[in-house]
Amino acid sequence: MKDAFGAPQSLLILGGTSEIGLATARRLVTRRTRTVFLAGRPSEGLEAAAESLRSIGAEVHTVAFDALDTGSHEVVLGKVFAEGDIDMVLLAFGVLGDQARDEQEPPAAVQVAQVNYTGAVSASLVCAAALQTQGHGSLVVLSSVAGERARRANFIYGSSKAGLDAFCQGLADAMHGSGVHVMTVRPGFVRTRMTAGLPAAPLATTPGEVAAAIELGLRRRSTTIWVPGALRVVMAGIRHLPRPLFRRLPV
Template identity: 70%
Template sequence: MRAAPGPTRLPRSLLVLGGTSGIALAVARRLIARRTRTVWLAGRPSPALEEAAAHLRALGADVRTVPFDALDPESHETALGKVFAEGPVDMALLAFGVLGDQAYDEREPLNAVRVAQTNYTGAVSAGLVTARSLQNQGHGSLVVLSAAAGERARRADFIYGSSKAGLDTFAQGLGDALYGTGVHVMVVRPGFVRSGATAGREAEPFAVTPEEVATAVELGLRRRSETVWVPGVLRLVTSVLRHLPRAVFRRLPL
């Protein structure tokens, strides 16, 4: 975990991009239990988004829903601009994304493109709009949910993994660009997360729960970390895998 100097306080206001994400909602619950009082849940209008908002309201937060579509970048300026016009945002959590279906997406390239557009190009647009707004207000954290899968392409999920690799590189560069402006960018790299999005899939080694990711996010915020691995051992594991010769890597059951 690489950290910038100086601790930070937990946010009083939170913007969630991907308001129905199980991981994002676990983070929101944890932060509401600590200090957060205002939450914007941004996502496509749906019963699931309204249910998520009602759940967080029951925990004592003032929760508002915001229409947001990752696949419609032309709307991002307007949609997110309305949020920042309502008041300062202490933390924005970029949590939207899709896993896709590797075997099916290889046969149907348009589905693979949708994975890439959601996880990468949609995130680039929303990330830049959000970062500029945080910079204009002079403070705030942008937390980006990346994935350990982006560290090295695997046969089993290289479409998803490549989209997360792009997102991860973008977020790291954005963090460097914003260094010294008062805006903190933190990249979170979980391994396999047991959640609704992965229901029916066989769990991989070092699997974690959304709550464990939320705990790591809180600790990272307190330390003002720039990179967070969940679980922490994945940092070592992925480093070893990344440096394996390709001929060896191909033989692994990954």
């Protein structure tokens, strides 16, 4: 159960090695979060992530979870919720893909869509139902400003995030009044391993800054947050640009 200040005492991260997810966990653990479940494919990286959170005082459990294995989601995540109430679920898994390769190799493009959209839809529905059963909790989903308008440079990734974003908006409405809070996070370019080697876009941010925005959004019970906040205005302009002008942008 969240404490009197609205801070989650238990946290489940889907995508347990995510830099944004771990930055959020560290921030919450230094507040009042005591129990963390890190769900991801078993690996040395997942164990190292767990140890890093244990070193700052959290009780951490690792969970074998595969976003692509949607048939296992109900069982795997059901076991986590059977351990006790979960105050917050952070869906932080996703893949960027390689646009040039994926255009030439449709199965690779399909896998991007399956991880970012199909896997996320499955896990979100399972978690939302479990949160609804317990009568409280927050589901926080990492989307992206890339989903606001598909760009030539990454329309496969962007389209998968656009689908996820629309799904989350609908899920938030469906959960309204149930005690379940659904929040969509729309970061811009985040400096992580996933974006290493790519030229940083304007208004680039960090995992720590996204984590701070998530914490603030939880306190305010926001349904959608932008990181940084200035992107809300920037993307509103880009979204309404006539297509001939949009095509001429260096994006």
